[in-house]
Amino acid sequence: MLSTETIITFLTTATLLSFIPGPDNIFVLMQSATMGRRSGIFVTLGLCTGLIVHTLAVAMGVAVIFQVSIVAFTALKVVGAAYLLYLAWGAFKASSTQLAEGSKKSVSNFALYKRGIIMNITNPKVAIFFMAFLPQFTDPAAGSVSVQMIMLGGLFIVAALASFSLIAVLSGSLKQLLTSSRRSQEMLNKVAGCVFIGLAAKLVTSQK
Numbered sequence: 721m722l723s724t725e726t727i728i729t730f731l732t733t734a735t736l737l738s739f740i741p742g743p744d745n746i747f748v749l750m751q752s753a754t755m756g757r758r759s760g761i762f763v764t765l766g767l768c769t770g771l772i773v774h775t776l777a778v779a780m781g782v783a784v785i786f787q788v789s790i791v792a793f794t795a796l797k798v799v800g801a802a803y804l805l806y807l808a809w810g811a812f813k814a815s816s817t818q819l820a821e822g823s824k825k826s827v828s829n830f831a832l833y834k835r836g837i838i839m840n841i842t843n844p845k846v847a848i849f850f851m852a853f854l855p856q857f858t859d860p861a862a863g864s865v866s867v868q869m870i871m872l873g874g875l876f877i878v879a880a881l882a883s884f885s886l887i888a889v890l891s892g893s894l895k896q897l898l899t900s901s902r903r904s905q906e907m908l909n910k911v912a913g914c915v916f917i918g919l920a921a922k923l924v925t926s927q928k
Contacts, residue, residue: 738883760888766836775873783847800842808916
C-alpha cells in the first residue's frame with residue numbers, strides 16, 4: 721500500500737525527528753544515565769507502546785478530541801506533569817547509596833516499561849503531532865488512509881525504538897562511570913530531578 725519511496729522518506733524523517741531533543745528521548749537519556757542501560761531500554765519499550773496507542777487513536781479519529789477539547793487536552797497534560805513531578809521527587813529523594821546498590825534495589829522491568837507508557841500517553845501533543853505528520857505521507861488513491869496511517873505509525877515506532885535504544889545504550893555508560901563516585905551520583909540524581917521538573921513545566925504550559 722505504501723510505496724518504497726514513501727517508506728524510505730518516512731523512515732529517514734522519523735529517525736531524524738527521534739534524535740531531536742524532546743521529552744521522550746531526554747526521558748530515556750536521564751533514566752539510562754541514572755539507572756543504567758537496562759532501565760533505558762525498558763523505558764523505550766514503554767514509550768513505543770504508547771506510540772501504538774497514539775497511532776490507533778489517530779487512525780480511528782479519537783485523537784481529534786484532544787485537538788478540539790481544551791478540557792481533555794488540559795486534563796491529560798496535568799496528569800502527565802503530575803507524574804513527572806512524582807519522578808522528580810523520587811530522583812531528589814534517592815541517595816547515592818541507593819544508586820550504588822542499584823542491583824539490590826533496582827526498579828523492576830515492568831515498572832520501567834509502565835513508566836515509559838505513562839510518560840508517552842499522557843502527552844496529548846504526541847497525538848496531535850501524529851495527526852499533523854502521518855497524513856502527509858498518505859495517498860487516498862493507494863487505499864484506506866486509516867490503514868496507511870497505522871502502517872506509518874508502525875514505521876515511526878521502529879525508528880523511535882532504534883533511535884531511543886541507541887540513546888539508552890550510550891547514555892547508560894554514564895551510570896558505569898559514576899558508580900565509583902558518590903558525589904557524582906548524587907549530583908546526577910539532582911540533575912535528573914531538575915530535568916523531570918523542566919519536562920513537567922514544558923508539558924503543562926504547552927499549547928495545542
